[in-house]
Amino acid sequence: MTDEPVPSPSTQERLADLTDDERLVLAKVADIVRKIQYGTVVLVIQDGKVVQIEMAEKFRLR
């Protein structure tokens, strides 16, 4: 009997599994992450769906 953990699906497999909507959300989040250095992203979920994306960006001035 081996103790090997069940291999988790690779990132690629997971991405392939996504619905279009889910991919859109991820793309937008990636966009934000690319644009800002420091900040917060909030996904508001209702009925199992993301209904709002909000964001706060922080700039250090000194």
Place this chain on the structure above:
Amino acid sequence: MVDRAESAVALAGEREATPPKLSLRGLIKTRRSTSGEMLTAVDNVTFDVHQGEFVCLLGPSGCGKTTILNILAGLDEPTSGKALLDGRTISGPGPDRAVLFQEPALFPWLSVVANVEFALKHVGVAPGERRERAMGWLENVHLTGYANAQPHELSAGMRQRVALARALACDPDVLLGDEPFGALDAQARELLQNEVQRVWVESEGRKTFVFVTHNVREAALLADRVLVMTAAPGKLLEEQRIYAPRPRNLDDALVSRVVSEVHEVLMREVGKGGTT
């Protein structure tokens, strides 16, 4: 799905493409203390405010934020550096930059509606139209029932609402607030914060609001941009840009997150020896 972040970012981008409404460049303000030494209230502050933005200046007591507001209002002058309105140096106070002070500053010899009419008079509204328009502004803050009362008969919160009506009656491009809710009890404060939010939303980008506060939650609730300042001598420490829709609530996830971050920063600042 509604991507507030994206639309808010786009909106902000549009605003920033226009020339700034208010502009501070290298602003320094010093004054002589009673013991004769030179104190720096504001130390080399630079930022722009674009039309349609709601900006809150946040910081501990003594950080110079009220000084900055007074300079923007034209009630004070920079020691050096520039303070510009629409690209021109600010030369004095005026109804284009109405101010909400911490105390309502209503004229006690005038009735509530006459106080609002005072503002209308000085922006050139004809005498015949003043009463009607003043009542309109009072209706906007839900105080028409008290039109003929004297200010001293109203509670502090109601007086501040009248002050808001009076300030808006000038139809200013810019509304400046010097901790306008600081002297109010929690309920009156909440009521007024919501009023101000509503008024700003209804102005649909035509009005620019700049408020000074030391209340972190208030800043996160109201502002698009929160400028956090250090203790005296005041400098800009950081800026939080909040892309969240209104009306906002203090228990919104994003608002809470911003509040706790800014709070942490401020606590560190206060701990550094600023007077509170």
Place this chain on the structure above:
Amino acid sequence: MRRVARELAPPLAGVACLLVLWAIVAAPASPNTLPSPAEVWSAFARGLSNGSITEAAGKTLLRLAFSFGVSILIGTAIGFGLALNEFARRAIRPLVVALQITPFIAWLPLAVVWFGFSERAVVFVAIVGAFPSVTLATISSFGQVPPLLKRAGRTLGAQGWQLYRGVIFPAALPGYVSGLQQAWGFAWKALTAGELITAGLHATGLGQLLQRSKDDVPMLIATVAVIVVIGVAVEYLVFVPIDRRIRSRRGLLVGG
């Protein structure tokens, strides 16, 4: 109406007690030292019917109106000037204070030297006695205008003269009226005292009437009573209502 009655009742009761006391004390005394209220009343009635009291009162009030009016003009003008210019204020205000503290009577001999025993001397003393209060009240009432109200006025677009008319004058009004009230008191006292001292052939004010009635004690007391009543009447029928109205509008009334 009920409120007026409620307010008048205690003082009237006080006066009534005084009259009763007076009658009791005066009963055993001779009419030439302490006449009874009834004797004073008949002297008063005599004075009214032969016109001496009305004429005297009229003359005095006329002089009072004139001197008070001039005091207001001079006092306000000087006060306003000093309020505007700090250096002038620091230079001249102490002089005005000194003038206010000095008993107006001290000026009378000098006034007589300059103007003789005439009406002009009396009016001069009244003016000198009264205008300092107006000046000092003008200065202090301007100084006490809350800076916040001035700032608010300026941010609403009121500047210069507009700021004065729209904000500073109305804000200074309560203090100013208090000053007028005080000045009135000084003018009244100075005037009647001045008249008394400068009593002469052509003089016909209440003060002079006092002097002429030296030997007619009931008339003397009647005249004093007239002086008192006029003073009280102007105070309570003119100044108190005005002051009250100004203060209640501003929410400054203590006790309501």
